[in-house]
Amino acid sequence: MSDMPGNTCSLQRVQSQPSLATKHGNYASKEETDADHHDLLYHSRVRWLSLGKVFQRVWELKEEIGAFLKLKGKSDEFTELSDKNWLCDFAFAVDIFSHLNELNVKLQGKDQYVHDMYTNVKAFKSKLIFFSRQISDKVFTHFATLATQKETIQNVKKYSKSLDDLHAEFCRRFSDVEKIDQSLQLVACPLSQNPETAPVEVQLELMDLQSDLS
The missing domain is CATH 1.10.533 (Death Domain, Fas)
Structure with a gap:
C-alpha cells in the first residue's frame, strides 16, 4: 500500500x-x-x-x-x-478503502463473538487474493472507481502487489487467531465438524449433538 x-x-x-x-x-x-x-x-x-x-x-x-x-x-x-498516473493510484485507494470500510462495519456489529469477527476477517483475506488475481488479469469488476481509469492504467502489477502485501499484513496481524481457528469453527459450526478430528473432550458430545433430530 x-x-x-x-x-x-x-x-x-x-x-x-x-x-x-x-x-x-x-x-x-x-x-x-x-x-x-x-x-x-x-x-x-x-x-x-x-x-x-x-x-x-x-x-x-x-x-x-x-x-x-x-x-x-x-x-x-x-x-x-x-496527473493520470496519480489519478489511477487514487482511484485504487478509493476502492480498496471502500472494501476496508465494509469490513470495519462488519467488525463493529453488535453481539458478535470472536468466531463471528474472525469469519469476516477470513472472508476478507480470501477476497484480497481474489482481487489481486482479477486485477492482474485487468478485470476491475470489484474496483469500480479504478475501472473508470482502465484506459490510462500503465501498470496493474503494482495494484496486485499492494493487495498481496495487504493480505500478508492481515495474515501477520491475525496469526495468533489463526492458531485457534479449528476451535473457533467448532463453536461456530458444530454440526459440520468431524467428531474424529475434534478435541477428545468434546467428541462424544459432538456426536450426540449431530445426531439429535429434535
Missing part, C-alpha cells in the same frame, strides 16, 4: 484550503456543473469520517476542486489532479 501516503497528503492539502472547508457560498462551480452534492459538509474533518469515505468524496469532486483551485490561482498546489 505504498501509494497511500501520497494520496493522504494530497487530501490534506485540499482540506487545508479554508475556502474549501468553510465558504459554502463561494463554491459557485458546484451548482454550475450540476454536481450532486447540494449540501456538502465543508466543516467536516478526516477524524469525523472514515478515510475511505473522505477519499470517495474527494474523487467525486475532483473536477470541482480543480476548478475552484484554478479560480483561486492555486492550481499549482494540487498538480496531482492532472
Whole structure:
C-alpha cells in the first residue's frame, strides 16, 4: 500500500484550503456543473469520517476542486489532479478503502463473538487474493472507481502487489487467531465438524449433538 501516503497528503492539502472547508457560498462551480452534492459538509474533518469515505468524496469532486483551485490561482498546489498516473493510484485507494470500510462495519456489529469477527476477517483475506488475481488479469469488476481509469492504467502489477502485501499484513496481524481457528469453527459450526478430528473432550458430545433430530 505504498501509494497511500501520497494520496493522504494530497487530501490534506485540499482540506487545508479554508475556502474549501468553510465558504459554502463561494463554491459557485458546484451548482454550475450540476454536481450532486447540494449540501456538502465543508466543516467536516478526516477524524469525523472514515478515510475511505473522505477519499470517495474527494474523487467525486475532483473536477470541482480543480476548478475552484484554478479560480483561486492555486492550481499549482494540487498538480496531482492532472496527473493520470496519480489519478489511477487514487482511484485504487478509493476502492480498496471502500472494501476496508465494509469490513470495519462488519467488525463493529453488535453481539458478535470472536468466531463471528474472525469469519469476516477470513472472508476478507480470501477476497484480497481474489482481487489481486482479477486485477492482474485487468478485470476491475470489484474496483469500480479504478475501472473508470482502465484506459490510462500503465501498470496493474503494482495494484496486485499492494493487495498481496495487504493480505500478508492481515495474515501477520491475525496469526495468533489463526492458531485457534479449528476451535473457533467448532463453536461456530458444530454440526459440520468431524467428531474424529475434534478435541477428545468434546467428541462424544459432538456426536450426540449431530445426531439429535429434535
